[in-house]
Amino acid sequence: MRVEREKLVLIGNGMAGVGTIEQILKLGGAYDITIFGSEPHPNYNRIMLSYVLEGSKSIEDIILNDRQWYADNNITLHTGTTVVKIDEEARQVIAENGLAVPYDKVIIATGSNSFILPVPGSTKEGVVGFRDIADCDAMLAAAKQYRTAAVIGGGLLGLEAAKGLVNLGMDVTVVHLLEDLMERQLDHTASSMLQAELKRQGVKFAMGKQTAELTGDERVNGLRFSDGSELQADFVVMAVGIKPNTQLAKDSGITVNRGIVVNDYLQTSMENVYSVGECTEHRGTCYGLVAPLFEQGMVLAKHLCGAATQPYEGSVVSTKLKISGVDVFSAGEFTDTPEHTVISAKDEWKRTYKKILLKDNVIVGAVLFGDVTESANLQKLVKQGTEMTDEIYSEVMGTGCCGGGGNAKKGMSVEAMADEEIVCGCNGVTKKTIVDAVTENGFTTVDEIKACTGATRSCGGCKPVVEQILQFVLGDSFKESAKAGICGCTPLSRDEIVAEITAKGLKTTKEVMNVLEWKQPEGCSKCRPAVNYYLGMIYPDTHEDEKESRFVNERMSANIQKDGTFTVVPRMYGGVTTPEDLKRIADVSLKYDVKVVKVTGGQRLDLIGVKKEDVPKVWEELDMPSGYAYAKSLRTVKTCVGNQFCRFGTQDSMGVGAMLERKYERLDFPAKFKMAVNGCPRNCAESCTKDIGIVGNDGGWEVFIGGNGGIKPRIADAFCKVKTDEELVEVCSAVMQFYRETGNYLERTSEWVERMGLEKIQSVILNNDENRRELAARIDFALAQVSDPWKKMLKEEDTRSALFEKVQH
Amino acid sequence: MENTNHEYTIGTAQHFLPQIGRVIGCGPVELAVFKTSDGQIFAVENKNPHPKGGPLAEGIVSGHYLYDPLYDWKIDLRSGEVQAPDNGKVATFPVTVDGDTVKVTLQGALIQSQI
Numbered sequence: 001m002r003v004e005r006e007k008l009v010l011i012g013n014g015m016a017g018v019g020t021i022e023q024i025l026k027l028g029g030a031y032d033i034t035i036f037g038s039e040p041h042p043n044y045n046r047i048m049l050s051y052v053l054e055g056s057k058s059i060e061d062i063i064l065n066d067r068q069w070y071a072d073n074n075i076t077l078h079t080g081t082t083v084v085k086i087d088e089e090a091r092q093v094i095a096e097n098g099l100a101v102p103y104d105k106v107i108i109a110t111g112s113n114s115f116i117l118p119v120p121g122s123t124k125e126g127v128v129g130f131r132d133i134a135d136c137d138a139m140l141a142a143a144k145q146y147r148t149a150a151v152i153g154g155g156l157l158g159l160e161a162a163k164g165l166v167n168l169g170m171d172v173t174v175v176h177l178l179e180d181l182m183e184r185q186l187d188h189t190a191s192s193m194l195q196a197e198l199k200r201q202g203v204k205f206a207m208g209k210q211t212a213e214l215t216g217d218e219r220v221n222g223l224r225f226s227d228g229s230e231l232q233a234d235f236v237v238m239a240v241g242i243k244p245n246t247q248l249a250k251d252s253g254i255t256v257n258r259g260i261v262v263n264d265y266l267q268t269s270m271e272n273v274y275s276v277g278e279c280t281e282h283r284g285t286c287y288g289l290v291a292p293l294f295e296q297g298m299v300l301a302k303h304l305c306g307a308a309t310q311p312y313e314g315s316v317v318s319t320k321l322k323i324s325g326v327d328v329f330s331a332g333e334f335t336d337t338p339e340h341t342v343i344s345a346k347d348e349w350k351r352t353y354k355k356i357l358l359k360d361n362v363i364v365g366a367v368l369f370g371d372v373t374e375s376a377n378l379q380k381l382v383k384q385g386t387e388m389t390d391e392i393y394s395e396v397m398g399t400g401c402c403g404g405g406g407n408a409k410k411g412m413s414v415e416a417m418a419d420e421e422i423v424c425g426c427n428g429v430t431k432k433t434i435v436d437a438v439t440e441n442g443f444t445t446v447d448e449i450k451a452c453t454g455a456t457r458s459c460g461g462c463k464p465v466v467e468q469i470l471q472f473v474l475g476d477s478f479k480e481s482a483k484a485g486i487c488g489c490t491p492l493s494r495d496e497i498v499a500e501i502t503a504k505g506l507k508t509t510k511e512v513m514n515v516l517e518w519k520q521p522e523g524c525s526k527c528r529p530a531v532n533y534y535l536g537m538i539y540p541d542t543h544e545d546e547k548e549s550r551f552v553n554e555r556m557s558a559n560i561q562k563d564g565t566f567t568v569v570p571r572m573y574g575g576v577t578t579p580e581d582l583k584r585i586a587d588v589s590l591k592y593d594v595k596v597v598k599v600t601g602g603q604r605l606d607l608i609g610v611k612k613e614d615v616p617k618v619w620e621e622l623d624m625p626s627g628y629a630y631a632k633s634l635r636t637v638k639t640c641v642g643n644q645f646c647r648f649g650t651q652d653s654m655g656v657g658a659m660l661e662r663k664y665e666r667l668d669f670p671a672k673f674k675m676a677v678n679g680c681p682r683n684c685a686e687s688c689t690k691d692i693g694i695v696g697n698d699g700g701w702e703v704f705i706g707g708n709g710g711i712k713p714r715i716a717d718a719f720c721k722v723k724t725d726e727e728l729v730e731v732c733s734a735v736m737q738f739y740r741e742t743g744n745y746l747e748r749t750s751e752w753v754e755r756m757g758l759e760k761i762q763s764v765i766l767n768n769d770e771n772r773r774e775l776a777a778r779i780d781f782a783l784a785q786v787s788d789p790w791k792k793m794l795k796e797e798d799t800r801s802a803l804f805e806k807v808q809h
Numbered sequence: 810m811e812n813t814n815h816e817y818t819i820g821t822a823q824h825f826l827p828q829i830g831r832v833i834g835c836g837p838v839e840l841a842v843f844k845t846s847d848g849q850i851f852a853v854e855n856k857n858p859h860p861k862g863g864p865l866a867e868g869i870v871s872g873h874y875l876y877d878p879l880y881d882w883k884i885d886l887r888s889g890e891v892q893a894p895d896n897g898k899v900a901t902f903p904v905t906v907d908g909d910t911v912k913v914t915l916q917g918a919l920i921q922s923q924i
């Protein structure tokens with residue numbers, strides 16, 4: 001005997017619609033559900049397309065619910081099927097392909113479309129919007145084939161697209177109508193800082209330009225602006241705005257203004273038909289971000305399940321730019337008018353900016369640039385329309401004297417937060433879900449909350465609030481458990497662990513974890529390698545390296561690739577090789593069918609795609625020292641030509657680079673370590689983005705530290721000048737050893753220098769000769785213990801065969 | 810379809826280093842075999858349950874869990890279940906230690922389905 005359930009049809013398989021369905025399922029709603037989506041994919045996280053473009057995520061990574069999820073929940077899914085009409089008479093939803101599905105309730109969540117400027121040429125080949133997977137694929141493909149791109153629109157989407165295309169190697173110009181980027185979220189100051197930062201990262205700008213025409217034949221080849229000037233571009237991305245997708249609603253006779261008009265319970269003008277998300281207009285506003293649509297979805301889900309709910313009264317929006325290396329945030333009102341009281345702080349040296357707007361002493365908006373740690377807090381204050389007080393002022397402006405007051409206040413604002421409020425916008429996790437996870441499962445760390453609810457999993461912007469909720473629920477016991485431990489296995493920090501190891505004379509990871517009462521007795525993939533490193537750093541001569549605590553690359557002394565093959569990288573001291581060595585590399589590559597031979601940014605050769613079982617033979621036949629491309633240790637010392645050949649060179653960069661690489665190779669560091677040596681200040685070897693960069697001048701060398709060209713680019717700080725090669729070696733040794741002794745595992749020097757402070761490092765190493773000599777002596781002692789892993793591996797038959805051999809039965 | 814079980818002798822207990830995986834081919838199936846610190850031996854299919862795939866044998870072993878080498882997913886070696894927040898499952902195979910000899914049993918149907 002089966003009770004007939006009501007039929008619910010969702011039109012639009014995107015974030016708002018499926019978010020609502022997830023809530024309905026959680027609330028135990030008794031519906032037979034059918035979902036239509038125009039795209040061929042199951043539900044994915046549209047926000048993360050920016051990361052797909054940037055290269056840090058793949059399409060598979062951003063799928064939210066795979067087809068199995070629909071099946072598991074008895075949901076009928078029609079992908080690649082566009083709905084064209086809701087027939088109220090017949091109570092049917094009708095799709096383009098003729099399929100008609102009867103309904104009792106309908107949710108329209110058709111989202112929006114990219115707005116394409118109606119200028120001549122906008123339909124040419126090579127012009128796309130930035131909206132869905134298809135657009136993203138088009139951009140990835142274009143970057144492979146073409147060199148120059150124009151992104152029209154300097155808003156959030158446009159900038160994320162531009163940075164993505166730059167990362168893909170294109171020459172990108174952002175064309176913006178106004179003088180300020182992201183003018184709907186940022187004030188003039190923040191906007192100029194953003195533009196300067198993006199310029200540093202390689203994005204070009206054409207500001208104050210109105211696009212009049214796209215030129216080219218079949219395919220676009222450039223832009224003409226209203227002032228007559230032109231810009232060449234093989235590829236154009238339009239990111240000038242979005243248009244609510246209301247065609248279906250209009251064709252069905254539902255009231256549509258800019259979006260589909262709904263009341264506070266998300267009801268449209270047609271009975272039993274609801275609408276959520278970007279296609280919806282509520283109290284005159286259409287939203288273009290996920291947080292509001294999750295809030296709408298929550299109200300609608302409760303309404304459809306007959307649960308009590310507050311009406312939806314609109315959302316305060318906040319924005320965060322997601323591209324790496326630029327932190328921007330804004331919430332509520334952001335341009336100051338005479339009505340506002342403005343609190344602001346700009347720091348041109350740290351490149352940070354903070355502004356808070358008050359109206360009648362109520363916090364109505366905020367802008368942050370460079371340092372967004374207060375973003376979650378400010379977002380909440382704006383949302384709740386909090387009055388400014390001395391406590392809040394000192395808390396958010398960071399000038400408070402007594403930390404306790406600030407924390408108590410933070411707890412209170414979390415307390416005032418409604419249960420239904422979404423804390424994690426990316427994953428739609430509410431405060432209540434998090435509180436329940438803490439009270440019911442006894443969780444005490446952000447990592448545990450993440451594992452159970454998904455909060456903080458995507459952009460990480462919600463982490464501060466999650467921490468505050470933890471603190472609020474746990475009270476005093478929070479401090480103990482949530483103190484920044486190195487991972488979920490222990491509440492101890494790096495410094496505490498290192499201190500305990502030394503004080504108690506602990507010798508193995510097992511002992512450390514035992515004595516210091518690790519929660520998971522054998523640790524995890526985060527703490528085991530870290531503890532193994534600390535032990536090796538503390539006891540360079542006696543610590544027996546634990547292969548089983550090493551990340552795969554270090555254990556195998558080769559880099560694993562995603563298909564399970566390995567990359568072999570021989571050393572090339574200072575980036576210099578010989579014809580004989582090149583020949584040997586070529587012979588071995590041919591013999592073992594290496595897929596690609598690649599010259600790396602660090603001036604050496606990657607032999608990519610060696611079969612696992614061949615790796616030992618490749619090393620044996622190469623008979624060269626290992627390049628440690630897999631290790632947290634000195635990678636390469638990049639050099640320029642220098643005074644041996646270059647007409648500008650004043651110092652022997654090749655010679656000194658090779659000498660330094662020989663001296664420091666093989667030793668473990670907290671993270672990978674790169675160096676460069678230049679023969680003169682022209683800096684051809686790019687010292688400014690290395691952990692230690694060395695620049696030759698007429699009277700000696702200048703040393704730079706803390707540079708990085710990776711995820712968080714940072715220009716190295718000038719550290720000191722030295723006259724002789726001996727002094728140079730001593731300073732390098734001291735810096736490296738000080739970093740080895742005080743760096744957190746996986747912390748690059750760029751982060752280390754910022755955490756320790758440049759002055760502190762300078763005073764430890766430069767103002768104290770004895771100290772410097774002792775540091776240098778300690779690294780020399782540690783260096784005396786290292787040996788080539790491949791020489792060893794080839795001798796140790798058992799280890800080698802256990803690691804590399806494949807036995808076939 | 811044939812439904813007999815195939816038993817493979819894959820080595821001696823000493824053949825496996827504690828907490829370090831080893832790749833063993835058994836007919837058409839490639840196994841990743843692990844010896845945990847309590848001396849137990851587990852065999853799973855050497856195929857990452859992550860949608861992008863890849864091997865498992867090179868992961869870090871802690872207790873009865875494996876942290877996969879490419880995406881750091883946590884996998885229970887006993888059941889093959891991927892731990893939250895990720896989900897998925899790796900095929901596991903029963904291992905018996907007979908004196909010193911380690912044997913793995915593959916089900917006939919399973920072998921077929923792998924081909």
Ligand SMILES: Cc1cc2nc3c(=O)[nH]c(=O)nc-3n(C[C@H](O)[C@H](O)[C@H](O)COP(=O)(O)OP(=O)(O)OC[C@H]3O[C@@H](n4cnc5c(N)ncnc54)[C@H](O)[C@@H]3O)c2cc1C
Binds near residue numbers: 081132
């Ligand atoms: C690259 C990018 C980055 C973003 N970054 C952020 C960010 O950092 N923060 C933030 O808050 N927001 C961000 N957004 C905005 C956010 O993604 C949207 O607000 C959100 O996805 C809207 O959800 P929705 O369900 O209303 O629409 P969508 O997610 O667009 O879903 C609508 C779905 O309906 C389908 N559809 C349309 N018409 C029909 C029809 N007739 N029949 C069947 N199916 C139909 C469409 O194909 C689409 O899949 C970003 C958007 C993009 C494109």
Ligand code: SF4
Binds near residue numbers: 679683
């Ligand atoms: S850095 Fe100076 S010495 Fe070195 S190659 Fe460039 S110009 Fe020549």
Ligand code: FES
Binds near residue numbers: 427455461
């Ligand atoms: S808000 Fe992005 S991960 Fe939570």
